[in-house]
Amino acid sequence: MTELHLIPVNTNVHSVHRPDGAHVGNLKRIGAVWKFKAVGYDAGGGVEPGGGPLTEQHNMVFDAPDAQVVSARLGCWL
Template sequence: MTIRLTLKPVNTNVVAVHQADGLHVGNLKRIGSLWKFKAVGYASDGAVEPGCGPLTLQHNALFDEPEEASVNQRLAPHL
C-alpha cells in the first residue's frame, strides 16, 4: 500500500493528518477511548474551515488508535 497520508502528533489527544505533499487535511482527536477524524479545509484567505477539505465526507470517522496504516486504508482512497 502506498502511504498517502502521514500522522504528526500535536499533543496526547490530537494527531494531525497530512497528505504526502504536506497539506493538512484533518486531525484525529481522542474522545474517550476512541479517535475521531475531524476534516479541515482552508479558505482562500488561509482561514481554517472545520469539517471541510478533501476528506469532508469522512468527517467523524472513528478509529481505535492513530495508526498510519489504518488511517491510510480508510481515508486515502477518498482523496
C-alpha cells in the same frame, strides 16, 4: 493508495497530512475512541472546520492513531 502522515500534536491529537504536506484534518481522542476531524482552508487561508477534501469522512472513528489504517480508510477519498 495515498499514504497519509500523522504528526503528534499532544497525547490526544495527531494532525493528518497528505504526502505533499497539505493538512487535511486531525485525529482527536474523544473518550475511548479516535475521531477524524476534517479540515479545509478557504482562499484566504482561513480554517474551515469539517471542510476540505475529506468532508464526507468527518467524524470517522478509529481505534488508534495508526498511519497505515488511517491511510487505508481515508486515502482512497483523496
